[in-house]
Amino acid sequence: MPPVELAEAPTGSRQFSPLIPGSGKLEDQAGGSLTEMVLLAPPGTVERRYTTALALKALAPGGRLTILAPKDRGGSRLAKELKGFGCDLSETSRRHYRICTCERPAQLTGIEEAITEGAPRYDESLGLWTQPGVFSWNRLDPGSALLEQNLPALSGKGADFGCGIGILARAILKGPGVTHLALLDIDRRATEMAARNIEDQRAEIHWTDVRSGLRLSGLDFVVMNPPFHDGGAEDQSLGQSFIRKAAEALRLGGVLWLVANRHLPYEGVLKPLFKRVTPKVEAAGYKIYEAQK
Template identity: 60%
Template sequence: MTVPIRHAVYGLPPADLADIPEEAVQVSPLIPGSARLEDVPPGTLAGATLLAPPGTMERRYVLALALRGLEPGGTLLALAPKDRGGARLAKELAGLGCTVADAPRRHHRICTTIRPAAPEGLEAATAEGGPRHVDNLALCTQPGIFSWDRLDPGSALLLASLPALKGVGADFGCGLGILARAVLASSAVTGLGLIDIDRRAVEMARRNVGDPRATVRWADIRAADPTLARLDFVVTNPPFHDGGAEDQALGKVFIARAAEVLRPGGTLWLTANAHLPYEAPLRAAFRHVTPVASASGYKVYEARK
């Protein structure tokens, strides 16, 4: 029997800004293995602590889900950096029918509220931030996923540059499955592993990539995965932001992981912003590195092990 969640924590709030009960259960979609906030039965949480996400629709969605999950009199603590949604938190909670205590601390805004007897606008907020079909992508998607409502220019350049691949490969940071769909258009591809750290992306990729050759996993590519070995190819548009700040180490980890899992002669196809210094780690990890395309501030590389 599943033990009910009594306190939910979303994300990784700074320890000096929020006290997290030991029994709190993580519900962030960006931490593999976490519970789903969407699955918390209404009115069952004694408390919730949220490091609120930066996107407006995503943030209102999470706030509404937390309020829906709280029992009458349950406490919600939501915080965010001032320049990443924190300045709007109190107003957004008020718009959901809450009376809010708002305090600034260490460049964050910390909002505390008791669940009102009759929260307002929860259905609208959860509908706005929930999964939907976007016509211009012809895909299922959800606010909060990388480039959720448009094809980003880096992926577009990689799509235009990819040859017909063959064998068994992986899509690191698969997102909605846009690259995977293009890769699987080649009948010579016999298997493709789609991996992403965002549960929402994984759920949408499962909807968007209906191919028996594909397997989709919710995982952090930085963690070892014994199922990835001697691959023929890897495709990736690696992230270079972590928590809103540019982090070039993320892309370098993707490059190193690709080199580890590819067989000798296997290839990495990578797209990245042109300003990112990835050529040096590519040349350190691969025998041959070829710049294939450059446009709109992005580059595509083919790297052969």
Template identity: 55%
Template structure:
């Protein structure tokens, strides 16, 4: 953990604004191993942040950042104009702060100093905190992928999953929706849930209460994944930082192949437009299309 007087970044600033957060410590929930901003309380002298685009999530992390700063502390925050930057000044002013701001490279960059009592901090933190989503009956949190719904691709894969057995993994597990569909099988002996989002993993720990489940906060692309698995289920992400990145899902497929035993099976869902067939065929001995509806392709791939 960085010294408490150093800067911190929640998220990664764009390259052209990297100097704003130069040499910063990391507090992002998408940075495995990072410290929790939620646990800091009035001990930081400076803090720099790339604010997330979601309104509830953004107000939540802004409130966490302001709460983490000591009196007299300085907060620099930026956001793309079209992804929350246009509202950034008003949101900071709503916390009772005087805001200095300027446009820069299609972003709004704001700076405040903690020189007066803050307003509405606890309310913003409560609004963005983990909670049980009534529509799901499960723990989730604003900012987590599909936080208040079951993603259609995940739902489509659940519809075609066979009864699984042996040791498995759920890559990009989110809050545990797929895992909850897998673990009713008494033939499953273990299931490792992996996700890059700490918040999702913590919610999954609430939602998947099963002695056979274990949880890993890690980037699937670089994590030390279990080996010689019997099966893998996944609805791979295909966005990174808000932009479509087809290589992300392809990397998941390669990691799945490397983690399965010979004859092990991967069950994969993909938006129909994503070019996954070539990497599946290059990584697996047998690839079968087991579903194609509502814009999703569903594959079974055998190592």
């Protein structure tokens, strides 16, 4: 969310963030249908240009755009990018943010190219559908790869917490003993890509926040590579919350398979919640645990 003291959203405005479950989809908003928009710009160049282009396209000519970002996370590039789209703008700086305001010009330039560049794509090297902005969107995350290589054949019903584009879920579903797999992710784009990548009737995909959304119970297994960054800053409480939710969702005797960066102190959360916590693999800066409830 944009810091309210820097850029307050208009009263009655609609949320379009792909990271807030239940929000609208900016890609589906009719062109020229909005009069004002406030946008916290993403840090990645391709994703930022894509989102900015979608916002400008959705605004009516003369509609007002306020766009901001931390200076070191794309803010310093906002003015140049807006000018490249044909916008005349004003720019201010507050609290290490760059804040740009402009009216949507009658004639935009380069909009469709930016939208095409940031849209979903099939990545030949991954063999999967993906989209800029999704976690590890153009490479195989080494933690997930390590967990995939060391997962045993699972069975029963389970869940993939923070499923991303479906890399671990595809590996899980190779097991014939798996009867149902819930895939959960807070990023709408990730769940949309997972839906493209997984054609299996046993899979059920949910756009939700693992910490507060869908409530699961009686699971035989949970698999996860939990996040530990929020807004670019390390936040160990994210992974800790995932572990607690896994313990709530598992049946007695159910198992959690977890991969994490070596430096993250998850043992202190795991041990009170599970009767057996077993380190399985440690390699390339990552560690894998099997924990039985």
